[in-house]
Amino acid sequence: MKDPLDSAALDAAVEDVHRAGIPGLFAEVRVGDQIWRGAAGVADVATGRPVTAGMRHRVGSITKTFTAAAVLQQVESGQIGLDTPIGRYLPKLVPGERGDEITIRMLLNHTSGLAEYLPYAYPSLRAFPALAATGPQSLEDHRFTRFDPTELIQMGVTAPAVGTPGGTPGVYSNTNYLLLGQLLERTTGTTAERCITHDIIERAGLRDTEFPAGPHVTGPHAKLYESWFGMIDPPRDYSVYDMSWVGPAASLISTVTDINHFFGTLLAGDIVSPSSLAQMQRTVPVISQEGRTIDYGLGLHPIQSPGQSPGQSTFWGHGGTVWGGGALAMTRADGKRQMTVAVNMQRWNKLDSSGRPQPHPIDNALATLYRVAMDG
Numbered sequence: 001m002k003d004p005l006d007s008a009a010l011d012a013a014v015e016d017v018h019r020a021g022i023p024g025l026f027a028e029v030r031v032g033d034q035i036w037r038g039a040a041g042v043a044d045v046a047t048g049r050p051v052t053a054g055m056r057h058r059v060g061s062i063t064k065t066f067t068a069a070a071v072l073q074q075v076e077s078g079q080i081g082l083d084t085p086i087g088r089y090l091p092k093l094v095p096g097e098r099g100d101e102i103t104i105r106m107l108l109n110h111t112s113g114l115a116e117y118l119p120y121a122y123p124s125l126r127a128f129p130a131l132a133a134t135g136p137q138s139l140e141d142h143r144f145t146r147f148d149p150t151e152l153i154q155m156g157v158t159a160p161a162v163g164t165p166g167g168t169p170g171v172y173s174n175t176n177y178l179l180l181g182q183l184l185e186r187t188t189g190t191t192a193e194r195c196i197t198h199d200i201i202e203r204a205g206l207r208d209t210e211f212p213a214g215p216h217v218t219g220p221h222a223k224l225y226e227s228w229f230g231m232i233d234p235p236r237d238y239s240v241y242d243m244s245w246v247g248p249a250a251s252l253i254s255t256v257t258d259i260n261h262f263f264g265t266l267l268a269g270d271i272v273s274p275s276s277l278a279q280m281q282r283t284v285p286v287i288s289q290e291g292r293t294i295d296y297g298l299g300l301h302p303i304q305s306p307g308q309s310p311g312q313s314t315f316w317g318h319g320g321t322v323w324g325g326g327a328l329a330m331t332r333a334d335g336k337r338q339m340t341v342a343v344n345m346q347r348w349n350k351l352d353s354s355g356r357p358q359p360h361p362i363d364n365a366l367a368t369l370y371r372v373a374m375d376g
Contacts, residue, residue, distance in 0.1 A: 005029060005036045006376050013369040014040040020365040021348060023235075024051035024222050027341040028256040029373045030264075037256070043222035043344065045234075056208055056221045056253050057342040058243070059327040060320020063252040064177050068108050068299025069266060070196045071180055072276040079187045080104060082279065089183055093153055101165040105279075107180050108298040110286045111170035113163035117156035118174060121147065121245060136228040139238060139323055144215060147244040149178050169285040169293055174249040181248035192248040204265045209254040215242045217253055222344040224324025229357065230350035238323035250320060256327075256340040263317055263331040264338060266300075281316065290357075303330045315374060321346050330374060339373035341366075 010029060017025050017040065024041035037053035074080040080089075086107060087099020094102060098113075106112040119125050122138035156175030163171055181192035188195045193211040201209050208219070217239060225235035243251035254262075265271055272280070283295035283302065295302055303315045315337075317330040329340040343366075349357035 004031045004376055005034055006372060007036050009372045010036050010369075011038055013365070013372045014038045017343070017362065017365040017369055020361040022343050022345050022362055022365075023225055025341060025343040026051050026053045026055060026057075026256060027339065027369070027373070028053060028260055030260055030338040031376070032336055041344075045223070045225070051222050051344070052220065054220065054255060054257070055342075056217055056219045056255055057327060057344075058217065058224065058239075058320075058322045058325045059252050059254045059259060059329075059342070060246075060322045060325065061174075061250045062254070062259060062318045062320040062327055062329055063246075063248060063250045064320075065266070065299045065318045066196050066200050066252060066262070067177055067180055067184070067192065067248045068280060069200050069271050070184055070192070071104065071108065072272045072280065072298065073199055074184065074187050075104075076273055076276055080183065086179060086183070089186055090179065093150060093179065093182060094157055098157075098161075098165065103166070104180075104183070105298065106166055106170075107176040107183075109170060109284055109296055110172050110176055111163070111166050111168060111284055112173070112176050113161045113165050113167065113171070114173050114175045114179075115156050115159035115162050116171075116173045116175060116289070117152045117159070117178075118245075120155035120159060121152055136226070136232050136236075139226060139228070140236075142242075142245065143238070143240065144242050145245070146242055149181060149244070149247050152245070153178050153182070169287050170296065171287050172289050172296070174246060177249035178247060184248070196248065200262075200271060204262050204271060206254070206258040206262060209252060209258045209262070211248075211251055212243050212253055215240050221253075222325075224322070225345040226324040227345060227348050229347050235324070235345055239325070241323055243322070246322070250322060256342055259327070259329045259340040260331070260338045263329055263340075264335050267316060267331055267333065267335050303328075328370075330370075332374075337374065337376075339370070341369065341373075 026039035039051045043051045102112045124135040124138040184192040223237045224239040227235040280298040286296035315330040319328040327342045331338045
């Protein structure tokens with residue numbers, strides 16, 4: 001009988017990603033009731049400690065799907081209007097005409113026109129995402145910096161706009177999701193992190209998912225190695241890092257098992273209502289931080305397997321990166337096939353003279369892993 005998971009191919013695929021240059025990675029693939037978990041490489045390059053599939057990991061912007069779901073729950077209860085201007089709720093943070101024009105939906109789908117605050121919080125990344133003149137020094141400078149989210153929001157709001165409210169293509173910006181965190185706080189009377197923990201994480205029954213209380217990842221985890229386009233050589237460990245620079249936009253810690261469970265529960269209509277899920281799946285074109293145009297909904301977007309033909313099954317999910325770590329989650333629309341992958345190195349592609357990332361063998365190895373996981 002044919003193995004619908006193709007476990008041998010998955011084992012080989014994760015090993016190939018490690019051999020291509022990722023220190024360590026781990027993943028979980030689900031097909032119906034069958035589960036494959038695998039890992040390859042090391043959690044610590046100095047000691048050779050191996051990675052395991054159950055490790056906890058910073059999952060970056062996958063956090064946005066959790067935050068969006070919490071906002072949609074407040075929309076369902078009538079506390080937030082999806083097409084109500086943010087200025088009605090947070091007039092001091094987004095004042096004037098823009099506060100009257102930017103709606104909650106525009107924050108969720110990145111069509112607000114608000115700029116990314118990251119280059120202003122991290123001065124040596126000022127050219128981000130153009131990359132040509134960036135340097136890694138700010139990463140070291142801010143390991144233990146405790147950022148105030150309202151100050152980060154102000155950086156994004158006062159920066160030159162990247163578009164008009166509601167205009168497309170939108171531009172991906174963490175400023176949008178820090179504002180949504182402040183909106184949740186204003187609406188619920190508690191922090192966004194506590195709201196998301198109670199309404200989303202606990203409701204979904206996730207046992208190993210949390211917002212960090214400090215700069216450390218608790219429990220078994222891998223070190224996270226940042227290369228910053230080859231400018232940090234050898235890549236440096238940034239697993240100990242204060243995550244207030246992204247808060248409810250990208251600071252969650254989780255496991256590949258919890259992330260698969262979350263997306264399966266979400267797409268089954270058990271976290272937000274079917275009508276809210278339909279809103280989350282209404283997409284618009286958005287320019288990603290890598291400069292690619294993607295279809296983006298409300299904290300959720302469709303993902304195609306490499307080489308997938310039009311008309312094949314749609315997968316929904318989100319990716320995420322932090323300094324040194326990355327993750328990608330995909331769940332088929334019917335919930336019957338899922339994949340979450342975590343890697344412990346980021347920005348491995350070196351830059352050409354114009355600042356464009358160059359191909360790396362890791363890219364092809366990951367594409368093969370995704371194809372095996374999603375298509376069998």
